[in-house]
Amino acid sequence: MTTTARAHEITTAAEQLFGRQGYHATTIRQVAGALDLQGGSLYAHVSSKEALLAAVVERSADRFDSAMSAALDCNDDPSAQLRHAVAAHVGVITENLPAATVYFQDWRHVSTPRLRRLRHRRDAYEQRWRDLIQTGVGEGHFGCTDVDMAARLCLSTCNWVYQWFRPDGELTADTVAEQIAGLLLDGLRPASRPSIEESTK
Amino acid sequence: MTTTARAHEITTAAEQLFGRQGYHATTIRQVAGALDLQGGSLYAHVSSKEALLAAVVERSADRFDSAMSAALDCNDDPSAQLRHAVAAHVGVITENLPAATVYFQDWRHVSTPRLRRLRHRRDAYEQRWRDLIQTGVGEGHFGCTDVDMAARLCLSTCNWVYQWFRPDGELTADTVAEQIAGLLLDGLRPASRPSIEESTK
Numbered sequence: 001m002t003t004t005a006r007a008h009e010i011t012t013a014a015e016q017l018f019g020r021q022g023y024h025a026t027t028i029r030q031v032a033g034a035l036d037l038q039g040g041s042l043y044a045h046v047s048s049k050e051a052l053l054a055a056v057v058e059r060s061a062d063r064f065d066s067a068m069s070a071a072l073d074c075n076d077d078p079s080a081q082l083r084h085a086v087a088a089h090v091g092v093i094t095e096n097l098p099a100a101t102v103y104f105q106d107w108r109h110v111s112t113p114r115l116r117r118l119r120h121r122r123d124a125y126e127q128r129w130r131d132l133i134q135t136g137v138g139e140g141h142f143g144c145t146d147v148d149m150a151a152r153l154c155l156s157t158c159n160w161v162y163q164w165f166r167p168d169g170e171l172t173a174d175t176v177a178e179q180i181a182g183l184l185l186d187g188l189r190p191a192s193r194p195s196i197e198e199s200t201k
Numbered sequence: 202m203t204t205t206a207r208a209h210e211i212t213t214a215a216e217q218l219f220g221r222q223g224y225h226a227t228t229i230r231q232v233a234g235a236l237d238l239q240g241g242s243l244y245a246h247v248s249s250k251e252a253l254l255a256a257v258v259e260r261s262a263d264r265f266d267s268a269m270s271a272a273l274d275c276n277d278d279p280s281a282q283l284r285h286a287v288a289a290h291v292g293v294i295t296e297n298l299p300a301a302t303v304y305f306q307d308w309r310h311v312s313t314p315r316l317r318r319l320r321h322r323r324d325a326y327e328q329r330w331r332d333l334i335q336t337g338v339g340e341g342h343f344g345c346t347d348v349d350m351a352a353r354l355c356l357s358t359c360n361w362v363y364q365w366f367r368p369d370g371e372l373t374a375d376t377v378a379e380q381i382a383g384l385l386l387d388g389l390r391p392a393s394r395p396s397i398e399e400s401t402k
Binding site for chain 1: 388
């Protein structure tokens, strides 16, 4: 096995263990054990448990970036692009639930300077959402006044999927993404939006 | 100090430490140390670290329940009630950030039968959101077709606040709650909702 392939395998094992047990509750020995390696030989590939955490988080960031690029690679209007972006983001989470758990819950345990790089990547990713919404506002598709907050709330709704999605459940990732996009675009109110007086008559 | 007051104090110390460091990374000795107690004397009050985790999570559940009861204790229409509910939920999170972190990230580390009770409480709390939205649909205020999903997505957006809210930041909890409620009720599209053809002319 090449060094790159071995590193990939180690990151995958760490991703699963950190995601299922929590970063702090997982030892390097357990990661090595999952690969039938000795703890010592693992250190030939990774310098520390924290470096392994950073690798897991970076891999998630890669997945989000790639999926978002594919989602935005179209000339659709901003509403359609938002649907694509939601599907992409939700897809990354649902296809990699343990990784998403690490990404969202444990990334703060990475120390600087690695943490600084991760923050920068997160900011850049969120900026793509802000740009998408800003374009939608500019073209009259979206009516929100605070683009930063709107982007944050869109991501909030998508991110939380890692907490409740079950791969063996009734809902597919596509259905979840459609429902989220629908709520984000149109809100809870009915399309005709009757006034309170009319609707309670 | 009474036994009840001491138990309250211990739960508060655990809440802060679990929330800031993570449940797994915190020892009973640290909780005792935060109160100038010996580890041994802490065990006169709590049977295990896991029992302490359950106490922390139960306290958060109490807060969410009380705040929701106060929010719904009015005769406003469902849209206004949703605003109150969002403000209540966001208020509990922003006023107790370490507790919210434990509530959302570590509650699964509680074992049965305590976990069963906690699940039951979470379900009951989410049911109140489903009931609120169902009433709104019934009265024509809301137009969503999947009430369960709508309730889940409302809570998702609110819950994620624990990840990014900064007590010393520019945004107050009230502003955050208003923005969330606005997005949930009206979505991103402008009130007039121009068709794509019209808006891109």
